[in-house]
Amino acid sequence: MNIIKNRVDDVTVLDIQGVIKLGESAREFSSYLEKVLNDETGPVMINFEAINYMDSTGLGELIGYLQKFEDRQRKMALVKPSHRILALLKITKLDTVFKIFDSREMAMEYLTDHAA
Secondary structure (H helix, E strand, C coil): CEEEEEEECCEEEEEEEEEECCCHHHHHHHHHHHHHHHHCCCCEEEEEEEEEEECHHHHHHHHHHHHHHHHCCCCEEEECCCHHHHHHHHHCCHHHCCEEECCHHHHHHHHCCCCC
């Protein structure tokens, strides 16, 4: 797994490549989200376009960090999950919990809308 972090305006953008599954990749994903939670401010966009597999461990980490970001009044958005990951989110009804967007622009609009 590879993670590239950028800042666009007030938003932390994480471009993730590879797989997120039980073991090292899930720990790395969790550690990186923890670092963003503690060291950055503002909303977070997670680009899933280059993630081709996520197991329940990775999904659990994502759910846990959504709650942590929300507890700090910080928005999180997922961008371009693959059909496989989107199906997993739908089966688990997590597509109703996460804000999921088809484009970076749509996610950025949601994340920078200070009224929401």
